[in-house]
């Protein structure tokens with residue numbers, strides 16, 4: 307299973323693989339491999355290493371510290387001046403780490419307790435290696451590690467984290483414990499398999515660029531993964547080149563339902579997004595005072611929501627919907643339709659208040675995608691946004707199971723979950739998306755792909771990935787992350803989708 311390069315493993319799964327592999331290998335082998343792989347990466351990050359570059363290595367009291375000792379020996383043997391900050395009892399180290407410590411002690415590596423930190427901070431370092439805590443982190447980081455991490459996070463040189471940035475929960479991407487702290491790394495080399503917490507919640511900000519080294523563990527020890535990084539290989543099989551002999555009816559109808567007074571823009575954005583992601587026809591249903599047409603996008607057919615027939619189209623309900631009695635009426639009609647459905651924004655807020663509609667939704671046969679942000683998810687699960695963020699994967703899975711739908715839990719490292727527990731974390735996108743309207747654009751994209759016959763899981767994966775990559779392209783072009791308007795994503799998303807399809811081999 308390790309060939310699934312986009313697989314992500316929970317800490318429990320990594321422990322199972324580690325234990326099985328350790329039993330089949332001479333003692334200390336995995337730690338030696340981890341330390342060597344990390345040293346190679348570190349040496350590559352410092353072009354000047356041959357001329358006496360300086361490395362500061364932080365070593366903790368467990369096997370993460372063991373990796374750090376092995377790495378320290380290799381960096382020293384490659385001509386670097388190495389200082390190890392270590393403030394635990396060597397005799398209390400686990401066996402492999404104790405062996406690695408003894409090995410490092412045989413070299414002219416300087417060892418310092420944490421009391422030496424003030425002098426250390428005065429020096430210039432080419433790289434800092436974080437080997438304090440890995441997947442054995444069990445509580446919030448406190449004194450004296452807290453002060454050390456705080457000081458390291460203020461340093462300007464790059465930090466390479468071993469396995470996980472210390473303080474980060476590898477399963478959830480949260481900072482462990484109340485008032486905890488974590489290393490902010492520029493790079494992380496993670497061992498055995500990639501981990502979800504490096505890619506969601508605080509993970510993307512704290513882990514930096516993630517390198518995965520499987521430590522050459524035999525594939526038979528790897529479980530079948532249930533969590534994946536979202537990549538085109540998860541969804542590209544449902545994207546199709548368009549045959550010449552096709553027409554607008556071949557690509558489906560999308561009906562956006564929203565646009566209460568003062569919020570017409572949200573529905574328009576969703577409609578434009580659905581149009582440019584390839585829906586054959588797009589209707590925009592307004593709760594109040596439907597405009598005659600969208601002068602900037604006259605291809606959209608603007609209607610009164612009450613006059614629309616939900617069974618003729620893929621429905622996107624929620625953008626600018628509000629929570630009025632008319633909005634609720636539309637939601638009820640939609641839940642009992644059999645159309646493919648995307649539910650966003652106020653549709654989710656209303657749904658949270660109506661257990662009868664929740665039941666209907668869970669029973670419906672059509673493809674359903676719900677796209678909550680953390681607060682909407684919290685309302686649906688009767689908790690708080692902080693409660694959702696504490697374990698985004700778990701929250702996504704719980705929603706998927708409860709509503710029998712594909713869930714897109716938005717935020718840094720958007721989680722896409724389906725009722726059988728299969729989960730993906732999106733790795734495209736950036737803070738340019740933290741602006742009003744980007745959710746409306748995403749909902750429209752999901753609708754367009756559903757209308758073009760993509761199943762809900764693949765439609766959600768593709769929409770989220772394309773949406774994020776459009777934001778990344780805007781940043782590459784110098785148009786963001788500050789000040790990107792949601793509507794700017796739409797033409798770039800169209801470019802990304804066409805690029806994906808044009809790049810596919812001919813069938």
Ligand SMILES: NC(=O)C1=CN([C@@H]2O[C@H](COP(=O)(O)OP(=O)(O)OC[C@H]3O[C@@H](n4cnc5c(N)ncnc54)[C@H](OP(=O)(O)O)[C@@H]3O)[C@@H](O)[C@H]2O)[C@@H](O)CC1
Pocket residue numbers: 324328336337338340341366367368369370371373400402438439440441442443444445446447448451468469470497
């Ligand atoms: N086994 C192997 O062969 C391989 C292991 N590998 C490496 O080992 C890492 C896992 O090692 P690990 O299990 O020893 O856990 P690790 O992350 O070092 O921390 C445990 C120590 O920290 C302590 N501690 C925890 N939290 C704390 C806190 N907040 N504040 C203070 N102390 C805290 C904890 O104390 P305790 O909770 O027991 O009281 C214990 O002493 C893994 O991430 C990878 O890098 C790779 O080399 C592959 C081969």
Ligand SMILES: [K+]
Pocket residue numbers: 370436437438439440467468469470471472
């Ligand atoms: K670490």
